[in-house]
Amino acid sequence: MDRSTSNADDALIAFRNVSLSLGGRPILENINLKVRRREFICVVGPSGCGKTTLLRLIAGLVHPDAGEVIYDGQVVGEPASDVALIFQDYSKALLPWRTASGNVSLALEASGTPKPERAQRIRALLDKVGLAHHADKYPAQLSGGMQQRLQIARCLAQGPSVLLMDEPFGALDAMTRQVLQDEVLRIAESGHTSVFFVTHDLEEAIYLGDRVVALRPNPGRVAEIFDVRLPRPRDQLSTREDPEFMRLRRVLFDFIQETES
Amino acid sequence: MSRLQRAGWAAASIAVGIAMIGIWQFIAWHKLVSPVFLPGPDQTWAALVDGFENGMLGEQTLETVERMIYGWVLASLLGTGLGALIGSSRRARELIAPTLEFIRPLPSSAMIPVGIAFFGLTKSMVVGVVAFGSIWPMLLATIHGFSAVEPRLIEVGRVLKLSRLQMAFKIAFPNAMPDIFAAMRLGLITALILSVVGEILAFQGGLGSHILEASRAYRSPDLFAGVIVLGMIGLTSNLVLSFLEARFLRWRRP
Ligand SMILES: Nc1ncnc2c1ncn2[C@@H]1O[C@H](COP(=O)(O)OP(=O)(O)OP(=O)(O)O)[C@@H](O)[C@H]1O
Numbered sequence: 001m002d003r004s005t006s007n008a009d010d011a012l013i014a015f016r017n018v019s020l021s022l023g024g025r026p027i028l029e030n031i032n033l034k035v036r037r038r039e040f041i042c043v044v045g046p047s048g049c050g051k052t053t054l055l056r057l058i059a060g061l062v063h064p065d066a067g068e069v070i071y072d073g074q075v076v077g078e079p080a081s082d083v084a085l086i087f088q089d090y091s092k093a094l095l096p097w098r099t100a101s102g103n104v105s106l107a108l109e110a111s112g113t114p115k116p117e118r119a120q121r122i123r124a125l126l127d128k129v130g131l132a133h134h135a136d137k138y139p140a141q142l143s144g145g146m147q148q149r150l151q152i153a154r155c156l157a158q159g160p161s162v163l164l165m166d167e168p169f170g171a172l173d174a175m176t177r178q179v180l181q182d183e184v185l186r187i188a189e190s191g192h193t194s195v196f197f198v199t200h201d202l203e204e205a206i207y208l209g210d211r212v213v214a215l216r217p218n219p220g221r222v223a224e225i226f227d228v229r230l231p232r233p234r235d236q237l238s239t240r241e242d243p244e245f246m247r248l249r250r251v252l253f254d255f256i257q258e259t260e261s
Numbered sequence: 262m263s264r265l266q267r268a269g270w271a272a273a274s275i276a277v278g279i280a281m282i283g284i285w286q287f288i289a290w291h292k293l294v295s296p297v298f299l300p301g302p303d304q305t306w307a308a309l310v311d312g313f314e315n316g317m318l319g320e321q322t323l324e325t326v327e328r329m330i331y332g333w334v335l336a337s338l339l340g341t342g343l344g345a346l347i348g349s350s351r352r353a354r355e356l357i358a359p360t361l362e363f364i365r366p367l368p369s370s371a372m373i374p375v376g377i378a379f380f381g382l383t384k385s386m387v388v389g390v391v392a393f394g395s396i397w398p399m400l401l402a403t404i405h406g407f408s409a410v411e412p413r414l415i416e417v418g419r420v421l422k423l424s425r426l427q428m429a430f431k432i433a434f435p436n437a438m439p440d441i442f443a444a445m446r447l448g449l450i451t452a453l454i455l456s457v458v459g460e461i462l463a464f465q466g467g468l469g470s471h472i473l474e475a476s477r478a479y480r481s482p483d484l485f486a487g488v489i490v491l492g493m494i495g496l497t498s499n500l501v502l503s504f505l506e507a508r509f510l511r512w513r514r515p
């Protein structure tokens with residue numbers, strides 16, 4: 001089942017025997033995991049098992065006590081400019097004093113994009129996430145779904161090879177959630193982007209992922225990795241009715257039940 | 262509040278103002294307080310018109326306003342600059358903040374004798390004292406605004422690989438803006454008070470001297486005219502700042 005032991009060359013991200021303690025408590029223990037190029041990998045597990053920490057390790061926001069995290073053949077040190085991180089709490093991750101275009105602009109300013117080129121790229125990015133008509137609005141004037149779209153647009157402005165997403169749709173209503181799921185799939189597909197997607201929602205993990213990584217808590221360990229053999233492009237109706245989808249949902253559900261008890 | 266309600270309140274507040282002037286006039290007419298101390302609104306108005314017509318009051322007003330603005334601008338620039346430096350570094354904050362907390366509650370007019378010792382009885386002394394006395398709100402607000410940035414935004418900056426300078430100008434400074442604006446309002450009033458007190462203590466012209474001379478000569482209408490001009494300066498500058506604040510902090514009330 002575990003394909004992470006396959007050919008090492010196609011791994012974009014690799015955890016090698018990674019352990020990490022925070023505040024004197026072991027949070028992650030001996031993590032081994034590989035993410036292939038252009039792979040959509042979903043991570044599930046009970047609350048507090050270290051999903052966010054895993055993602056922050058890839059982003060270079062925290063560093064392991066033991067083992068190493070490899071990104072694109074290099075040990076992760078400082079954050080890399082082509083690794084984009086989408087936070088769950090979108091309202092806190094946007095600059096409230098900048099309009100939608102200003103927020104996207106931040107990423108372009110950071111990468112040193114010349115000013116004349118920015119306006120056009122901002123427009124294209126906002127268009128891509130369906131915010132073309134809201135360019136001049138401040139984050140507080142946007143709905144939750146729109147704010148998360150804006151954060152995605154800012155991340156895309158980095159021209160990322162990897163999107164790290166931490167429960168990005170957890171706070172959104174079911175309809176918005178489904179629309180955004182499909183948008184992310186489309187964006188990842190067309191941009192040849194690898195995605196590392198943390199979620200609480202098992203169905204979401206199966207619907208989106210090529211593989212689903214299940215973590216076990218205290219301390220966080222990789223418990224099992226499930227291959228998702230569902231055809232792409234995925235479809236909100238037919239994919240979710242697929243017997244394989246339902247089988248996986250059952251297996252994952254039982255698994256989580258067992259780890260949480 | 263509806264537009265009608267707001268207009269109603271505005272009308273009521275004007276009525277209150279007129280009523281107060283009426284009571285003032287009543288007291289003056291019936292000499293309930295000696296006219297040596299309390300001139301009527303009519304006499305005060307006459308002194309105002311007279312003062313501006315012969316040019317003296319206008320000149321003194323300009324002197325005071327100039328001093329207030331120089332001192333305040335100096336304080337704002339130094340306050341935000343120093344505040345940014347101190348606020349960006351946790352170590353600097355821990356080192357300097359306790360000392361600042363000690364100096365801050367000192368009444369700013371108590372610094373005037375110190376200022377006289379340093380600069381002598383000069384015009385620059387008054388500006389220096391005004392700046393020194395009104396710098397505290399700006400300094401402390403900037404330190405606070407720079408150190409209280411949403412941790413998520415700092416992470417956004419780190420992930421985007423912003424430089425320290427970009428972090429300061431694109432994230433920390435705008436984050437501190439609301440605090441800085443509130444402090445600049447406070448600082449402006451302090452600057453006005455200090456300009457006048459400085460003028461009184463150092464005999465440097467301006468409205469301070471006007472008020473001092475009028476009170477020594479028991480010319481109470483002139484004294485009151487000076488006080489009213491001071492009130493107008495405070496009111497006008499506050500209005501200008503509110504307007505600027507509403508423009509710059511538009512994102513706060515969508
Ligand atoms: N800076 C820190 N210092 C100490 N402990 C921390 C720190 N950050 C996280 N932890 C702890 O590490 C554990 C894992 O946290 P993490 O946020 O990675 O979990 P998670 O799986 O993302 O949880 P959730 O599903 O609730 O988001 C938690 O028990 C948390 O309390």
Ligand SMILES: [Mg+2]
Binds near residue numbers: 051052053
């Ligand atoms: Mg988390």
